[in-house]
Amino acid sequence: MDSETIKFILTPFLWVGLTGLVIGVSLALAAKYMAVREDPRIAQVTELLPGANCGGCGFAGCAEYAKAIVVDNADITLCAPGGAACVDSIAAFMGVSAGSVEKMTALVMCCGDDESAERRFSYNGINDCAAADALAGGDKGCTYGCLGYGSCARVCPVNAIIIEKGLARVNKALCIACGKCIAVCPRKLIKLVPTAAPIHVLCNSKDKGADVKKVCSSGCIGCRLCTKFGDEGAFVMDGFLAHVDYSVPITREEVIEKCPSKCIRRN
Amino acid sequence: MEYLLLIVSAVLVNNFVLSRFLGICPFLGVSKKLHTAMGMCGAVIFVMTVACAVTWCLQNFLLKPLELEFLQTLTFILVIASLVQLIDIAMKRFVPPLHAALGIFLPLITTNCAVLGAAVLNMKQGYGFVKSTLFGFSAALGFALALVIYTGLREKIDRADPPRCFQGVAIALVTAGLLSLAFMGFSGIVK
Numbered sequence A: 001m002d003s004e005t006i007k008f009i010l011t012p013f014l015w016v017g018l019t020g021l022v023i024g025v026s027l028a029l030a031a032k033y034m035a036v037r038e039d040p041r042i043a044q045v046t047e048l049l050p051g052a053n054c055g056g057c058g059f060a061g062c063a064e065y066a067k068a069i070v071v072d073n074a075d076i077t078l079c080a081p082g083g084a085a086c087v088d089s090i091a092a093f094m095g096v097s098a099g100s101v102e103k104m105t106a107l108v109m110c111c112g113d114d115e116s117a118e119r120r121f122s123y124n125g126i127n128d129c130a131a132a133d134a135l136a137g138g139d140k141g142c143t144y145g146c147l148g149y150g151s152c153a154r155v156c157p158v159n160a161i162i163i164e165k166g167l168a169r170v171n172k173a174l175c176i177a178c179g180k181c182i183a184v185c186p187r188k189l190i191k192l193v194p195t196a197a198p199i200h201v202l203c204n205s206k207d208k209g210a211d212v213k214k215v216c217s218s219g220c221i222g223c224r225l226c227t228k229f230g231d232e233g234a235f236v237m238d239g240f241l242a243h244v245d246y247s248v249p250i251t252r253e254e255v256i257e258k259c260p261s262k263c264i265r266r267n
Numbered sequence B: 001m002e003y004l005l006l007i008v009s010a011v012l013v014n015n016f017v018l019s020r021f022l023g024i025c026p027f028l029g030v031s032k033k034l035h036t037a038m039g040m041c042g043a044v045i046f047v048m049t050v051a052c053a054v055t056w057c058l059q060n061f062l063l064k065p066l067e068l069e070f071l072q073t074l075t076f077i078l079v080i081a082s083l084v085q086l087i088d089i090a091m092k093r094f095v096p097p098l099h100a101a102l103g104i105f106l107p108l109i110t111t112n113c114a115v116l117g118a119a120v121l122n123m124k125q126g127y128g129f130v131k132s133t134l135f136g137f138s139a140a141l142g143f144a145l146a147l148v149i150y151t152g153l154r155e156k157i158d159r160a161d162p163p164r165c166f167q168g169v170a171i172a173l174v175t176a177g178l179l180s181l182a183f184m185g186f187s188g189i190v191k
Helices: A003-033 A040-048 A062-072 A083-094 A129-134 A151-155 A180-184 A209-215 A225-229 B002-013 B024-029 B034-063 B069-094 B096-102 B113-125 B129-159 B169-184
Strands: A104-108 A161-164 A167-170 A190-194 A199-201 A235-238 A241-244 A264-266
Touching (some): A062 A083, B024 B169, B034 B069, B069 B096, B069 B113
Antiparallel strands (some): A104 A190, A161 A167
């Protein structure tokens, strides 16, 4: 081979090799001199968090929450998916006291499915609860009840919500209590309740008993029987709607049988 | 006027995504939510403008004098990728808010075909430095326009109820095709 051919072959090799070398060295130098020092504890706290990145704590993911804990002394009890075990380990690591966190679950405060609650018209629009709610107050006869178009199920990061017979139901074994469904529900009928609570009033209708009965056979009619037959102070009336006071321990579960519309149920 | 024509041509008539079919992966990949799409748009505009300026200098001050133009593709890929890395490191150090907004998108588009395409097209057209940079910027603007429109459409489709066989990627691709057809209406306005 003559020298011209050798030059022709060698130049590209040299050029690419040289470019690569120059770029590689400058990148390495840049990485060394412009490195951002992070508190090593941030990475360690991130390890302790469950890593679900659900955003339930109010921060943009587990790493951001860890940063807030380390840098801004944020409250360490905000992680719902991690529960007590996670809080304890972070408390031990950061050297602060934990307090106690009760494990919570989301609960749809409605039990009026397509068998017991009637629909006023056939809704044929966008498959979204807010849209259905905006159209003449929704197709459900009850203006407080679950519309069942699954907006909550779609935002759930762990697929804990299913729609059955036009009614959303939360699987409490899967629920991480991140609160996304609560924010998206146009009727605000999903609430966070203690996972350990045995019974709930699954109704959200504040209407009078007669009006509730017209549209739903399993709505709370405000008869107050639960306040009489249940534990002292366990059931609280809010107008025509009964609530469970979760701070009172429940012993008399026969109240489930006493409720005439059977809206007091086990979860 | 010349510059205005260049911008209109790159944004609407020869739209990178919808007429030249470059940068399809981020177009389909990050078009589920408007917020992330906006982040991607910012990153693309930034990277393409810088890449076009740098590759022009590279071509005219190094490759041409050394008669190594046949190594254009290889060199451009190498330089653009490492340039974006460098900007990423510097940004993290000096402008953390900007890094928080664009950070995760920068590595995604380092060797994107749209970025390389803009650089190579510049050299083919023989544009000057200002024109090259402007072309990079407006091509990225066209990409951003297409991405934002498409994301809006996909967000609407998510709430609709298409037939089962069309759900997901199928309807997304059909939508992209229809959007491309709509942009074909601009063809011929500017050469």
